[in-house]
Amino acid sequence: MSGSVLVTGGTGTLGKLVVPRLRAAGFGVRVLSRTAREAVDGVEYVVGDLETGAGVEDAVKGVDTVLHCAGSAKGDDVKARHLMKAASAAGIGHVVYISVVGADRTPVVSGIDRNMFGYIAAKREAEKIVAESGVPWTTLRATQFHDLLFTLAEGMAKLPVIPVPSGFKAQPVDPAMVADRLVELALGKPAGLVPDLAGPKIYSLKDVIRSYVKATGKRRLFMPMRVPGKAAAAFRSGANLAPDAGAGRTWEDFLATRVG
Template structure:
C-alpha cells in the first residue's frame, strides 16, 4: 500500500531512523521541523511548531498516515493535541504514536514527581489524546533508547561525584530497532495499543554508570540517591521495564562498541 505520510520528529534520533523505512512505500514523505529545511533525499520538509500549532494544518494536508515522533522533555501532550486537532480537521489519517514503557504505571502526583517525571505524565496524557481522538490509531511504547542512555551517562560522568537514582533499573533498546517496528506499524492498518518493546537486558543504573566510567577510563565515585515521591517508587518497582517484551537484539555493550547485531 502506498500512502502520503507525515513524519513528525523526522529530524530527531528516532525519526531519522524511521524515514528510510517509510520512503519506499510513500507517495509523499513529509517531515515537520521547527527549522526551515530544503527538501532532500525524497523528503519534503514543512516548517511548523507543534507547541504552538503553527504549520500543523499545512503539515497534515492530504496525508493518509502520520507517524508522530516529535517529542521533548516537556509538553508532549500539548504538541499531540495540536497535531490531533489539525489531523481531525484534515480527514482521518492513521496516527501512529511512540510512547514510553511505564507511561500508564507511573503516578505523577506531587511537586517532586512533576519535576522529575513530568515527561512520563505528558506521554501518558498524549496517549489518551491519541486514543480518544476519533482517528484510526496505533501506539507503541518503548523503553529508553541507548542513544539517550549514552547522553545521560556522558552528562553524569562529567560530575565529580556521579549521582545514581537508587533502585532504578533501565532496559535500554536501540532506537534503530524501534524505528523499524514503528515504520512496520505505520505501513499496516491501525492496531490500537500494540505490544511494547524493551531492550534485551536490564541494568541497575549505578552498575551501568560504573561500567560507563570504567569503559571511558574515568575514576569517579557513584553515589546512589534515593528520590522521593510515588513516581520514583514506581520506577524502583520496575514500572519503566518490560521484561516480558525484551525483544531488542542490540545490547548496551554492543551499542557502546559500535557493533551491529542482526535481528
C-alpha cells in the first residue's frame, strides 16, 4: 500500500476519476460525503460537511494525505478553512489542492466582479489558507474542464439568443488528465505551487458555444456582451489561460464523444 488518502469531492466530476486511480496506485481511499454510503470496491465513505465543518475532524483521522477536490460556485474558502484546521490538528503529512488557472491574476474588487467571478476570489483565498496552514501542501491550477464548458454551452443553448461575453477565451482541459496529475502529486512529496495544467487549444467562448450548437443540430443567434469590471478585463487579457501548458484531448474530440 502507498498509504491512505482522504478525497473531498470524491463523488464529483473530478473525484470520480481520482478515486479509482488512487486505488490502482495502491492507496487506501476514504471519501468525504455529506450522506452516508456503503463501502464500494474497497473505498470507505465517511460523513462530513466542509461548509459547516461537521464531521471533518473525524474524517481526516488516520489518513496520510488529503486530496481536496471539492469545489462549487461559492464558499471554497470556507471549505478550505474547515478542512485545513482539521488537517493541521490531525498532523496530516500532505494536502493536495486543485485550484483554477488565473486565481492569482483575476482581481475581484467590485460588486460586478463578485457576481460573475466570486468563485475565483474564493479559490485564491482557499490557496492562501492551504499555503498558510502549516500543513505540507501541493496546489495544482487547471483550466476549465470540458464537462464544465459543455454544461455552460448546454444551458445557454436553451436561449433563442445567446449573450456571449466579448473577448472571453477558454482552454478546456480533459479532467482525466487532471486526475492523473493529481494522483502523481499525491504519490510525491509536498511541492507547493506546481506548473499549471491546461488543454491543447485556446478557443473564443463564442466558438465553444457555437460548436456545441452546431453539433446538436440547433440554430441560434449570438449577441456579443461587454462585461464591465477588472475581473472581466483580466479574462479578456487571457488571465484564465495557460498557453505554455497545453496538452491532452481537444474540445472537438470531447464534443464528438458527448453528442456523437
